[in-house]
Amino acid sequence: MFAQLAWRNIWRNPRRTAIILLAIFMGVFSMIFFAAFSRGMANGMVNNAIDNLVGHIKIQHPDYRSDPDISHRIDDPRSVMDEIRPELPDGSKIVQRIRVEGVAANARETAGIEITGIEPSKEKGVSFIGDAPIEGEMLEEDDEHGILLGAALADRFDTEVGKKLVLTTQRADGETQSRAFRIRGLYHAEIQATEKAYVFITLDAARKLVGNKNCATEIAVTLPENKADRALEQTVSKCKEALKPFNLSVYDWMEQIPAMKAYLAMFDMFLYIWFVVVFIAMGFGIVNTVLMAVFERMREFGLLKAIGMKPAWIIRMVLGESLFLLIAGCAAGTLCSLAFTWYVAVTGIDLGSFAQGVKMWGMSRMIYPAIDIGDVIAANAVVIVLGLIVSVYPAVKAARFTPVETMRQN
Amino acid sequence: MNAVSASNVSKIYMQGDVKVTALNKVSLEVAPGEFVALAGPSGSGKTTLLNLIGGLDEPDGGKISVNGKDFANMSSGDLAELRLSQIGFVFQSYNLIPVFTAEENVEYILQLQGEGKAERKKKARAMLDDVGLEGKYDRKPAQLSGGQQQRVAVARALVSNPTLILADEPTANLDSVTGESLLRTMREMNQKHGVTFIFSTHDSMVMNAAKRLVSMKDGAIVDDKVK
Numbered sequence A: 001m002f003a004q005l006a007w008r009n010i011w012r013n014p015r016r017t018a019i020i021l022l023a024i025f026m027g028v029f030s031m032i033f034f035a036a037f038s039r040g041m042a043n044g045m046v047n048n049a050i051d052n053l054v055g056h057i058k059i060q061h062p063d064y065r066s067d068p069d070i071s072h073r074i075d076d077p078r079s080v081m082d083e084i085r086p087e088l089p090d091g092s093k094i095v096q097r098i099r100v101e102g103v104a105a106n107a108r109e110t111a112g113i114e115i116t117g118i119e120p121s122k123e124k125g126v127s128f129i130g131d132a133p134i135e136g137e138m139l140e141e142d143d144e145h146g147i148l149l150g151a152a153l154a155d156r157f158d159t160e161v162g163k164k165l166v167l168t169t170q171r172a173d174g175e176t177q178s179r180a181f182r183i184r185g186l187y188h189a190e191i192q193a194t195e196k197a198y199v200f201i202t203l204d205a206a207r208k209l210v211g212n213k214n215c216a217t218e219i220a221v222t223l224p225e226n227k228a229d230r231a232l233e234q235t236v237s238k239c240k241e242a243l244k245p246f247n248l249s250v251y252d253w254m255e256q257i258p259a260m261k262a263y264l265a266m267f268d269m270f271l272y273i274w275f276v277v278v279f280i281a282m283g284f285g286i287v288n289t290v291l292m293a294v295f296e297r298m299r300e301f302g303l304l305k306a307i308g309m310k311p312a313w314i315i316r317m318v319l320g321e322s323l324f325l326l327i328a329g330c331a332a333g334t335l336c337s338l339a340f341t342w343y344v345a346v347t348g349i350d351l352g353s354f355a356q357g358v359k360m361w362g363m364s365r366m367i368y369p370a371i372d373i374g375d376v377i378a379a380n381a382v383v384i385v386l387g388l389i390v391s392v393y394p395a396v397k398a399a400r401f402t403p404v405e406t407m408r409q410n
Numbered sequence B: 001m002n003a004v005s006a007s008n009v010s011k012i013y014m015q016g017d018v019k020v021t022a023l024n025k026v027s028l029e030v031a032p033g034e035f036v037a038l039a040g041p042s043g044s045g046k047t048t049l050l051n052l053i054g055g056l057d058e059p060d061g062g063k064i065s066v067n068g069k070d071f072a073n074m075s076s077g078d079l080a081e082l083r084l085s086q087i088g089f090v091f092q093s094y095n096l097i098p099v100f101t102a103e104e105n106v107e108y109i110l111q112l113q114g115e116g117k118a119e120r121k122k123k124a125r126a127m128l129d130d131v132g133l134e135g136k137y138d139r140k141p142a143q144l145s146g147g148q149q150q151r152v153a154v155a156r157a158l159v160s161n162p163t164l165i166l167a168d169e170p171t172a173n174l175d176s177v178t179g180e181s182l183l184r185t186m187r188e189m190n191q192k193h194g195v196t197f198i199f200s201t202h203d204s205m206v207m208n209a210a211k212r213l214v215s216m217k218d219g220a221i222v223d224d225k226v227k
């Protein structure tokens, strides 16, 4: 009968109940949607970063990270790839690259750049260059003289497709080597810094340039999208196991870009701050409404106490009413926000012109909200637990009404 | 042992800076099964006395006991327990929980006492039948007349098997015919269940129906007649 009483009391003032339900609904909705939105934004950033020649897993010579020199190379990348291929989940992509520092020069300009030797067709769906918009043409597999330049770098060199560019770098034997390349295409990247940093040639051309027929400086693995989170750790350790005989290091993407990890932690914190802010606004609404509901019924509480109801039972009754409202509001808010988020997660949200401003943060123009079940649970828990806690105040007030005083008021 | 024993009970209220002596050393003994009316002009202290006897308020002086239990030694929790198990209340108005039906209003107090569902329903219906409300179990208070609402209140007060019922102007909001019929019901219950009734009233008809009439004035008992 306690539950019955609480339930019916809620519907005594349907308008007020509707308002408080709406407040809870909007609170939960905004919490869950905002969480999904910022997760989507973070995912976008992570994917952009991974796209940027990082990959989910990378295999390098142990010293390459501290000194990215051709002397810290992988001598036999083919057998390394053969070794780890069986360890990867289905749908994984694996590429080898040579990345060395060098100098690009034409008649007008000289600039330090990173020379990146790739197998062009294999980079599709692996790094940004595989899918980048290109003016002119993509490199062919067997093109030993072609080069891809970032559009921004081409501007700086005041050059265009068809013109020549000379690359200089250090060979494996320590000698300096220069070769002329012809510009086949200009690529566009999300940020200009990328366009200025990398020039792409074929892996074979790069091997010739560094004077080693078989080598690579890195092997990068991209996991299939649906396995990227869950399989990462396991795959990394399997690769490490498989590569024991080789003197090589295996990194997951978080080790490669530690700043991103800090970023994500910050995102999480923002999210919880947002939860608390939303709750504070909503909490005031809850306290107010429940207080109002309690003061309207002073006489009734007085009566209940007169007939022998203990204060603790009155507190329980008022909290029960709050709990009903909280659960109903949370359920509706959760369902609607999940449906809505799920819908926009398919279509994506186009940040449009605003995107130019956020690009430098490594964000994408399109955001695909991502629901995290932990966020959904956290939002609901915050609302229900804190909602009950703030309801204690009106409940205690109700329990304090004395029969004599409330009955005297006409 | 008396059902109610009050000796030299005083109660002083502050109205702003003014002290109002609502009760001035009132003594009253009521034996079990009595049917007592408290009469007196407005402000004479009837409600105050009933509230003190019901343990809803504390006296500023004197002693009160119900069924031999001295309130002085009881905590507010003990008093709530005593009200729940031994005292029934009927007020002038706002007696019922508006969202509950007649039956639920009566049943609820049994639930507070920890009685089982089936037993509760049976007792509540029987008591509503007793006060003349058969068939009206599922009506909400708003769907009942003033007299019927007061009958539900009497049924609620009686259902928990109390030894004492305190009724503060139970007929004040009723017309004379309805009031008389309610009073008859109360008298029947008094005789059938042996419950002690103390009720306050302004109404001469109600005073006449009482077996004992206690008259108050200015916070004191000025007359006490047994008919």
Ligand SMILES: Nc1ncnc2c1ncn2[C@@H]1O[C@H](COP(=O)(O)OP(=O)(O)OP(=O)(O)O)[C@@H](O)[C@H]1O
Pocket: A404, A405, A408, B013, B014, B015, B020, B021, B022, B040, B041, B042, B043, B044, B045, B046, B047, B048, B049
């Ligand atoms: N809570 C209170 N605070 C201040 N004064 C009070 C309070 N309760 C009662 N009084 C005063 O005490 C006196 C007695 O009041 P009480 O309500 O007992 O009279 P009553 O006989 O029941 O009157 P009525 O017939 O109008 O109900 C009155 O003067 C009243 O104003």
Ligand SMILES: [Mg+2]
Pocket: B046, B047, B048, B168
């Ligand atoms: Mg009175």
